Every structure is written in structure tokens, then in C-alpha cells.
Amino acid sequence: MSDKPNWSVDGSDWPNRTASRFVDAAGLRWHVQVMGEGPVALLAHGTGAATHSWRDLAPLLAQRFTVVAPDLSGHGFTSTPHWQRLSLDGMSRDLSVLCNKLAISPAIAIGHSAGAAILTRMTLDGLIAPKLIVSLNGAYLPFGGPAAQFFSPLAKMMALNPLVPRLFAWRGRDPAAVHRLLKGTGSTLDAHGERLYRRLVGSPGHVAAALEMMANWDLHPLVRDLPRLTTALLLVAATRDHAIPPDVARRVRQLVPQAQLELIDGLGHLAHEEQPGRIAELIFVAAERAGVLAAQQEMSN
Incomplete structure (x- = not known):
């Protein structure tokens, strides 16, 4: 589907626009934002989002990192591959090709x-070799039981019906509908944040890619492989997350012995958009602990 967000129109006031560039890799034209200096931090947003998700966190991280934040395959202003490539393996491989094109070796993956x-799959497959992975309300575990048997066929049916993304996009132009959608994650965003999401979910091409991604998503191999992850892993879980409850992070910590769990109260699924300063501080501390950053000495009076 070609009804993607238009950079000259929808991107005219895109957050951190001066950091944006377009790069051809893996047969796609990627929208990527690069800012800051220091060890490379590769950022990967969630399903249905884009680089706007990092609008306030990325500049904070750029104080100590070279931040590289793409719109993932099919999302935002990045072009869409064949729908079968919008899978965990396919998106991981495509993102690794982009990293190679940019000649970056991420020291930290967020x-x-x-x-x-996606970033954990890339690490397990040797496509990147960060010293630290930071999971922000990470979606690591598949639906179980009857939910899985219902959700996957439904997602495939919706993704392959060209009318469905247009219907979603039509509803996505309603501010009240988008407000309810975001509130349903347990997060509260300001008016600017809600407008940016409304811009994306009002695009049939963006919605189609998100639906195709959900239709192709299979986390069972990742769960099987998690115990062999040797990279340092910080699991940040928000107690008010209604999309990925903290129990997911607790179960992942049982699978990955070296994982550290950080519970944060009062925030939802979009915690990094609600309180970017709080999340940045957690990342800096973890990066120092993992040897990605040198510890900063406090200034004494």
C-alpha cells in the first residue's frame, strides 16, 4: 500500500527533523535520525510507532551517545517491504543491513x-554485538492459549484485506479515538504527542505495515533462544503498562540469568515518552555499569 506519510507534508514539523536523513538499504528507503557523539546507541521503536516516539529521549541520550534511530520497515517514513518480510526475522535482517550501510557497531541497543x-533477535543471531540491551516494556512473550489461536488468523485476515487499513486510518483521524487508544496503554501523553500518533494512524500505509507486522509476528523461537543470551540486559517495566504487564519482564528475567529488572511506578507502556528524563538516567546508569560509558564523577563544591 502506497498511502504512506509524506515527508514534505507530514514531516514538515517532525520532531528532531534536523537530525533526519534518508538512506537506501535492503531494498528500502529508510528514514533515520542521527544525533550526538560517543558510543553508538541503536534505538528501535515499537509496533505502529516511529522516530517521534524518541522525540524527547533521543536528545537526552545524545549528550553521551551517538544516537541512531530509524523508522522500522514499513513504519513512519520508511518504505514497506513485501508483507512476509515484516516478521521478527525479516525486520531484524533488514535493520542489520541498514546498520552495515551506516557502518555502525552499536555499543548499546535500546x-x-x-x-x-528485534534488537535481542539481532544480538542472538550475531547481527549486532552490543554490550548492553535495554528493553523498555519489551514485548518478548507470545500470547498463550486461546488468545494465540484467535489473534494470529485474525491479524492475517485484517492485514491482507486492503479495506481494513483504510478503515483504521479513517478512525485514526478522530482525536477522541486516538486519545482512547493511547490511554488504553496506561500512558498519558500531552497534546503534541497525541497529534503525532494521530498523524501516523491516519495513514493507511503505516497502519497496513503495523497490521502485517502483527500478522507475521512469532515470538516462540525468541523465547526458546533467550537462555543463551550472554549480553547484559536491562528490563525496564512500568507498573501501569496495560499492553505489556510487568510479569512479562519477570518471566524474561527467569530465562536470562544476568538480566536486571527495574520496575518504575506510575507510568504506562509509553513510559519513555511520559518521563524521558527518568528513562535516560536509568539508561546512563546501566551503560556505566556495563562498561559502555565511563562513570561520570560528581562535581564537588
């Missing part, structure tokens, strides 16, 4: 929701 699964 993923939100499904983005955490």
Missing part, C-alpha cells in the same frame, strides 16, 4: 516493546 525483541 528497544521499546516489539523493538526490544
Whole structure:
């Protein structure tokens, strides 16, 4: 589907626009934001989001990192591959090709929701070799029982019906509908944040890619492989997350012995958008502990 967000129109006031560039890799034209200096931090947003998700966190991280934040395959202003490539393996491979094109070797990989699964899959497959993975409300575990048997066929049916993304996009132009959608995650965003999501979910091409991604998503191999992850892993879980409850992080910590769990009260699934300063501080501390950053000495009076 070609009804993607238009950079000259929808991107005219895109957050951190001066850091944006377009790069051709893996047969796609990627929208990527690069800012800051220091060890490379690769950021991967969640399903249905884009680089706007990092609008306030990325500049904070750029104080100590070279931040590289793409719109993932099919999302935002990045072009859409064949629908079968919008899978965990396919998106991981495509993102690794982009990293090679940019000639970057991430020292830290920071993923939100499904983005955490992508970065962890890349690490397990040797496509990147970060010293630390930071999972922000990471979507690591599949639906179980009857939910899985119902959800996957339904998602495939919706993704392959060209009318469905248009219907979603039509509803996505309603501010009240988007407000309810975001509130349903347990997070509260300001008016600017809600407008940016409304811009994306009002695009049939963006919605189609998100639906195709959900239709192709299979986390069972990742769960099987998690115990062999040797990279340091910080699991940040928000107690008010209604999309990925903290129990997911607790179960992942049982599978990955070296994982550290950080519970944060009062925030939801989009915690990094609600309180970016709080999340940045957690990342800096973890990066120092993992040897990605040198510990900063406190100034004494």
C-alpha cells in the first residue's frame, strides 16, 4: 500500500527533523535520525510507532551517545517491504543491513516493546554485538492459549484485506479515538504527542505495515533462544503498562540469568515518552555499569 506519510507534508514539523536523513538499504528507503557523539546507541521503536516516539529521549541520550534511530520497515517514513518480510526475522535482517550501510557497531541497543525483541533477535543471531540491551516494556512473550489461536488468523485476515487499513486510518483521524487508544496503554501523553500518533494512524500505509507486522509476528523461537543470551540486559517495566504487564519482564528475567529488572511506578507502556528524563538516567546508569560509558564523577563544591 502506497498511502504512506509524506515527508514534505507530514514531516514538515517532525520532531528532531534536523537530525533526519534518508538512506537506501535492503531494498528500502529508510528514514533515520542521527544525533550526538560517543558510543553508538541503536534505538528501535515499537509496533505502529516511529522516530517521534524518541522525540524527547533521543536528545537526552545524545549528550553521551551517538544516537541512531530509524523508522522500522514499513513504519513512519520508511518504505514497506513485501508483507512476509515484516516478521521478527525479516525486520531484524533488514535493520542489520541498514546498520552495515551506516557502518555502525552499536555499543548499546535500546528497544521499546516489539523493538526490544528485534534488537535481542539481532544480538542472538550475531547481527549486532552490543554490550548492553535495554528493553523498555519489551514485548518478548507470545500470547498463550486461546488468545494465540484467535489473534494470529485474525491479524492475517485484517492485514491482507486492503479495506481494513483504510478503515483504521479513517478512525485514526478522530482525536477522541486516538486519545482512547493511547490511554488504553496506561500512558498519558500531552497534546503534541497525541497529534503525532494521530498523524501516523491516519495513514493507511503505516497502519497496513503495523497490521502485517502483527500478522507475521512469532515470538516462540525468541523465547526458546533467550537462555543463551550472554549480553547484559536491562528490563525496564512500568507498573501501569496495560499492553505489556510487568510479569512479562519477570518471566524474561527467569530465562536470562544476568538480566536486571527495574520496575518504575506510575507510568504506562509509553513510559519513555511520559518521563524521558527518568528513562535516560536509568539508561546512563546501566551503560556505566556495563562498561559502555565511563562513570561520570560528581562535581564537588
